[in-house]
Amino acid sequence: xxxxxxxxxxxxxxxxxxxxxxxxxxxxxxxxxxxxxxxxxxxxxxxxxxxxxxxxxxxxxxxxxxxxxxxxxxxxxxxxxxxxxxxxxxxxxxxxxxxxxxxxxxxxxxxxxxxxxxxxxxxxxxxxxxxxxxxxxxxxxxxxxxxxxxxxxxxxxxxxxxxxxxxxxxxxxxxxxxxxxxxxxxxxxxxxxxxxxxxxxxxxxxxxxxxxxxxxxxxxxxxxxxxxxxxxxxxxxxxxxxxxxxxxxxxxxxxxxxxxxxxxxxxxxxxxxxxxxxxxxxxxxxxxxxxxxxxxxxxxxxxxxxxxxxxxxxxxxxxxxxxxxxxxxxxxxxxxxxxxxxxxxxxxxxxxxxxxxxxxxxxxxxxxxxxxxxxxxxxxxxxxxxxxxxxxxxxxxxxxxxxxxxxxxxxxxxxxxxxxxxxxxxxxxxxxxxxxxxxxxxxxxxxxxxxxxxxxxxxxxxxxxxxxxxxxxxxxxxxxxxxxxxxxxxxxxxxxxxxxxxxxxxxxxxxxxxxxxxxxxxxxxxxxxxxxxxxxxxxxxxxxxxxxxxxxxxxx
Numbered sequence: 001x002x003x004x005x006x007x008x009x010x011x012x013x014x015x016x017x018x019x020x021x022x023x024x025x026x027x028x029x030x031x032x033x034x035x036x037x038x039x040x041x042x043x044x045x046x047x048x049x050x051x052x053x054x055x056x057x058x059x060x061x062x063x064x065x066x067x068x069x070x071x072x073x074x075x076x077x078x079x080x081x082x083x084x085x086x087x088x089x090x091x092x093x094x095x096x097x098x099x100x101x102x103x104x105x106x107x108x109x110x111x112x113x114x115x116x117x118x119x120x121x122x123x124x125x126x127x128x129x130x131x132x133x134x135x136x137x138x139x140x141x142x143x144x145x146x147x148x149x150x151x152x153x154x155x156x157x158x159x160x161x162x163x164x165x166x167x168x169x170x171x172x173x174x175x176x177x178x179x180x181x182x183x184x185x186x187x188x189x190x191x192x193x194x195x196x197x198x199x200x201x202x203x204x205x206x207x208x209x210x211x212x213x214x215x216x217x218x219x220x221x222x223x224x225x226x227x228x229x230x231x232x233x234x235x236x237x238x239x240x241x242x243x244x245x246x247x248x249x250x251x252x253x254x255x256x257x258x259x260x261x262x263x264x265x266x267x268x269x270x271x272x273x274x275x276x277x278x279x280x281x282x283x284x285x286x287x288x289x290x291x292x293x294x295x296x297x298x299x300x301x302x303x304x305x306x307x308x309x310x311x312x313x314x315x316x317x318x319x320x321x322x323x324x325x326x327x328x329x330x331x332x333x334x335x336x337x338x339x340x341x342x343x344x345x346x347x348x349x350x351x352x353x354x355x356x357x358x359x360x361x362x363x364x365x366x367x368x369x370x371x372x373x374x375x376x377x378x379x380x381x382x383x384x385x386x387x388x389x390x391x392x393x394x395x396x397x398x399x400x401x402x403x404x405x406x407x408x409x410x411x412x413x414x415x416x417x418x419x420x421x422x423x424x425x426x427x428x429x430x431x432x433x434x435x436x437x438x439x440x441x442x443x444x445x446x447x448x449x450x451x452x453x454x455x456x457x458x459x460x461x462x463x464x465x466x467x468x469x470x471x472x473x474x475x476x477x478x479x480x481x482x483x484x485x486x487x488x489x490x491x492x493x494x495x496x497x498x499x500x501x502x503x504x505x506x507x508x509x510x511x512x513x514x515x516x517x518x519x520x521x522x523x524x525x526x527x528x529x530x531x532x533x534x535x536x537x538x539x540x541x542x543x544x545x546x547x548x549x550x551x552x553x554x555x556x
Contacts, residue, residue, distance in 0.1 A: 006174050008189055009138035009145060010039035013172075015191045016149045017100065018044050022071055026061040028054045030077020032117075033104035034178045037075060043188045046073070049451055054081050056445045058088030059406075059414030062097055063380075063421025066404055069223050071098035071156045071165075078105045079117035082124055087413050092167040093128045094309060095408025096281075097222075098156040099167040101129070107137060107175045121171050131155035131168040137175060142191075150196070161201045161317070164305040203318040205326045208300075210333040211275035214239035217288070219280035220246035220407050229324035230279060231255045236328045238335035239275075240343045244283040245381070245390045245403055251370070252400030259343065260396045261350035263287055264549045269346060274298060278312065279320060281407070284391045349552050351395040353545075360510060361541030362386075362460055362533050363393035368510050369433050369458055370394050370401065372517040377429035378402040380419035383410045386433045386460065412438035416457065417445035420526070424453040429521045436461040439496075440489045446500035449526035456520040457502075458513070462533045464488040497528045507531040 013036070025040050026049045027033075041048050051057030054076050061072040076082050082103040092099045106118040123132055133148045148170060158165040180186070216239045218230060227249050234241045234257040242262045243249040250260045263285040276299040282289055292299065292312075301312035304319045316323070357364060366389035373379060379401050381387045387405050406418055415438050423430035432455055439459050449455070464487050497504035503523055507513040513531055520527035 004180060005138035005140065006035040006178055007039065007180070007183070007186060009135075009142075009172075010035040011043050011188045012142050012145060012191055013102070013149065014039045014044040014046065016146065016193060017073060017153070018046055019193045020153050020196065022046060022073055022100065024061070024064055024068070024070075025049070025073035025075060026051050026057040026064075027075045028052065028057050028077070028081060030081060030104065031178065032078045032106065032174055033075055033102075033172075035174055036102055036104060036172060038179060038183060039188075040073070040075065049448075051448065053444050053447070054084035055087065055414065056417040056442065056448060058085040058099070059091075059417035059442070059445065060421035060448050061099055062088050062092055062095075062406070062414070063404075063418035064424060065092070065097045065099060065421075066222050066418070067422045067424070067426070071100045071153070074099060074101045076103055077117075078103065078121065079119055082121060086125060086128075087411060089125050089167045089169075090128050091406050091408045091411060091414070093130075093408065095406065096158075096164040096166055096308075097408075098158075098165040100152060100156055101125075101167060101169045103169065103171050105134075105171050105173040107173050124171075125167070125169055128167070129169045130163050130166045132171070133169075134171040134173070137173050154196070158305055159196075159198060161199070161304060162306050164303075164308050203322070205318050205323055206316065207330050208237075208277070208327050209275060211237075211273075212336045213272065213274040213339045214335040215271075215273035215276045216241045217276060217278045217283060217292070218242070218247040218249055219244045219278070219283040220405070221248055221280040222246075222404060223248070225280070226319075226321035226324060227253075229321050229328075231257060233277075233324040233328055234258075236334070237331060238337065238340045239277070240340055240347075242283070242288065243396070244280065244285075245387070245394060246284070246405055246407065247280060248402065250394065251397050251403065253396065254398045256344060257340075258396050259347040260394060261347055261354065263392050264350045264546070265343075265346040265553060266291060267546070268550050268553045271343070276300065277302065282310065284387055284407070346553060350549055353548055353552055354393060354395050357393070357545060358510070359541050359544065360533075361545075362462070362538050363389045363542060363545065364510060365458070365460060365513065365531060365533070366390045366433060367393045368513050369431055369517065370397070372514050373399075373401055373429050373431055375399045375401075377431065378404065378423065380415070380422055380430070380432045381405040382415050382432065382434035382438045383407070383412050384435055384438065386435060390433070413441045414445065416442040417448055419457070420445065420448045420451070420453045420455055423455050424451055427454070429456075430454060431456045431458065431517065433458050433460070435459070436489060436491060436493070437464060437487060439493070440491055443496055443500075446496070446502060446526055449500070449502065453526070454524055456517060456527045456529065458517065458529045458531065459493055460533055461493060461530055462535050462538065463490075464535065493528065493530045500526070502526045502528045505529040
């Protein structure tokens with residue numbers, strides 16, 4: 001029977017993925033995906049989440065995969081359901097996050113016939129997935145299915161050390177009847193699988209050239225990517241580290257070589273490093289990225305996978321830990337003390353200024369968020385201004401905070417869902433800093449708090465998209481700037497909190513904010529803290545701080 005083949009095909013799929021280490025699946029309702037939904041929910045030990053909205057589901061899975069560093073499965077019905085995964089698929093691809101997307105589909109004979117909810121799902125995500133295959137209608141022979149599952153899983157985790165981890169897509173056509181009438185009485189077949197042998201890949205590591213002015217730049221890296229070894233290499237070479245807020249180095253280290261406030265002193269001072277070693281993706285700082293364009297000829301980019309979405313001409317493929325340990329062992333030179341001390345001096349001057357900076361602005365709100373989280377907490381940072389404020393206003397700390405953001409494509413959509421996925425299943429203090437427009441984009445993501453995630457959401461309500469007010473377009477005299485760039489939603493955030501059964505706080509100032517954050521960590525579920533700012537006043541506060549930095553660094 002076709003329905004039995006549908007069930008066996010689906011149970012084989014979930015058995016394979018469970019054997020391979022998959023532990024979570026996000027499922028949206030539908031009829032055509034019933035065989036997969038039945039198999040995952042009834043015949044597996046994979047934790048399944050029900051999500052009404054596919055878009056939110058995909059971003060939730062993205063956050064969960066960031067947290068667990070393992071692939072998360074997405075399951076949906078046919079038609080536009082899978083298209084709603086697309087924004088998160090793009091983010092996962094650019095951000096190197098493993099997702100395994102299983103879209104149900106109509107049989108091929110219904111294509112082009114006007115059949116309801118039938119679209120062409122072949123290569124739906126184009127080049128934004130690492131691998132795509134249509135598995136075909138279920139048969140009695142599982143060999144072809146296993147071959148496609150082998151490829152999909154291997155590509156999702158970057159197992160060939162070519163493309164980095166990312167999303168993969170398997171399309172599952174099912175014919176009717178989708179399930180047998182006695183589905184609840186089915187005794188699932190038992191499948192056994194051999195352990196997948198991971199390839200042993202050896203990388204050739206060239207020795208670093210000697211340099212008097214070495215510099216290490218560490219961009220976004222989720223999880224443990226040998227940050228300890230990077231610090232050891234920096235200390236061996238006398239190479240200061242410019243640590244992005246998402247590098248997992250800025251918070252949790254006591255090394256004086258880790259610098260956080262370079263965005264300021266790079267605006268005011270000229271430096272000429274002879275050798276630059278880069279780890280991780282491109283940094284947040286626009287100033288630093290502009291300098292990297294001029295430093296390409298003496299910059300080395302290191303990554304365990306082949307070069308991906310980066311234009312650095314000197315690329316070395318190697319595991320970070322192996323690379324650092326080899327250089328620590330083999331290098332007999334050190335950078336100059338004057339070079340190191342100059343950068344450390346500028347860092348200290350700026351950090352001392354930021355430490356006591358209390359003028360109310362979106363930057364000090366970001367600073368307050370970091371200061372209010374206890375050791376071992378985690379912070380999800382929204383795009384647009386929040387990540388930039390976090391980059392510019394926070395200083396290094398021995399307090400360990402894991403930081404995350406959707407910086408692959410830097411969109412403002414799906415952020416709440418990703419943050420809720422990130423903090424599911426752990427009891428650590430979790431905070432999301434987000435702007436009001438981004439909050440509006442993913443309000444329905446708040447529904448995912450029903451899965452038991454505890455998250456404090458700090459919403460900076462500046463009545464629109466504040467980042468555009470820092471751009472030349474804001475003072476160019478263009479008409480309708482407020483309507484088409486600032487885009488004030490006029491959203492009553494307290495009513496949104498009430499709609500989704502979230503506890504609501506309103507903070508008048510930084511002191512209120514700190515009190516509200518600390519209090520919110522004692523409650524379960526999603527907590528929403530609204531704090532209002534004025535865009536014009538915020539610009540003045542940023543400019544005022546930059547003037548203070550310029551004064552301090554000039555020695556006046």
